[in-house]
Amino acid sequence: MRRRLFAISLVALAVLVGAVLGRAATATNTVPNGLVGQGSQAATPYAITAISYSLDVNNPSNVAQVSFTISPTTARVVKARLKNTGAWYACTNTAGSVTCATTSTAITAVTANNLTVVATQ
Amino acid sequence: MRRRSRQAARTSRRLFLVLLAAAIAVGYMTTQAFTAANIVPATNIGQFTQAITPAQLAPAECNSVAVTTIVSGSGTIRSTAAHQLVLGSGGVDTLSDGHGTSCMVGGAGADSFSGLNGGGDRCVVSAVAASIKKCTVVATRP
Numbered sequence: 001m002r003r004r005l006f007a008i009s010l011v012a013l014a015v016l017v018g019a020v021l022g023r024a025a026t027a028t029n030t031v032p033n034g035l036v037g038q039g040s041q042a043a044t045p046y047a048i049t050a051i052s053y054s055l056d057v058n059n060p061s062n063v064a065q066v067s068f069t070i071s072p073t074t075a076r077v078v079k080a081r082l083k084n085t086g087a088w089y090a091c092t093n094t095a096g097s098v099t100c101a102t103t104s105t106a107i108t109a110v111t112a113n114n115l116t117v118v119a120t121q
Numbered sequence: 122m123r124r125r126s127r128q129a130a131r132t133s134r135r136l137f138l139v140l141l142a143a144a145i146a147v148g149y150m151t152t153q154a155f156t157a158a159n160i161v162p163a164t165n166i167g168q169f170t171q172a173i174t175p176a177q178l179a180p181a182e183c184n185s186v187a188v189t190t191i192v193s194g195s196g197t198i199r200s201t202a203a204h205q206l207v208l209g210s211g212g213v214d215t216l217s218d219g220h221g222t223s224c225m226v227g228g229a230g231a232d233s234f235s236g237l238n239g240g241g242d243r244c245v246v247s248a249v250a251a252s253i254k255k256c257t258v259v260a261t262r263p
Binding site: 038041045046056057059074075108109110115120121 | 158159160161162163164165166167168169170171172173175177178180181191192193194195206208209210211226227228229245262263
């Protein structure tokens with residue numbers, strides 16, 4: 001009976017010591033301020049207008065460039081292609097006036113059938 | 122005995138429901154506290170698609186021709202219909218129109234142009250063009 005009481009007391013003491021140690025160890029932790037959250041805002045598309053094409057002056061069978069205006073004018077990355085599954089051409093945006101040279105991968109006027117422009121800020 | 126066990130079951134069910142409601146409330150309050158203050162700026166991204174028509178590819182000087190189809194090649198290039206955009210190559214070409222109201226565009230070579238008599242053809246020629254017949258020169262390049 002006394003041995004049993006001693007064992008119970010020992011376990012209780014161990015739990016108490018563990019709790020005190022744990023408390024002592026965790027109480028000193030410093031957690032910096034952090035931010036986390038969620039928000040949403042609809043992404044609006046760009047407006048492409050005033051599209052014009054230029055034929056290669058030396059070989060008019062090929063298209064040399066496509067140019068257009070973009071709004072909002074702040075588009076940073078603009079790419080275009082002149083046919084589905086065709087090559088993508090990098091474009092230069094100067095205050096909303098975009099020019100895309102199409103000579104890196106030649107495209108003929110006969111095969112140019114669909115203009116696709118992708119843009120992001 | 123049976124009454125006591127039924128009472129215990131009812132008490133534990135109540136306790137479970139209270140705990141569940143408390144957990145839902147705590148979760149809701151946590152999300153509200155952290156998500157309400159976020160500000161997302163307006164952004165732009167998009168894809169634009171438009172079919173390319175032959176009229177769009179024709180030089181501006183040929184606008185009066187109202188091009189509807191395109192024929193191109195090298196060597197001898199003949200129109201196959203009226204209101205056609207006839208495109209040459211970088212070599213020496215012979216461009217001709219037998220249907221009227223076409224726009225013929227030569228390249229860097231010494232090209233020859235031959236339009237339809239009274240057909241209202243327009244020609245974009247190079248500075249070294251060999252001959253131009255029955256065609257109104259609307260631009261010279263290169």
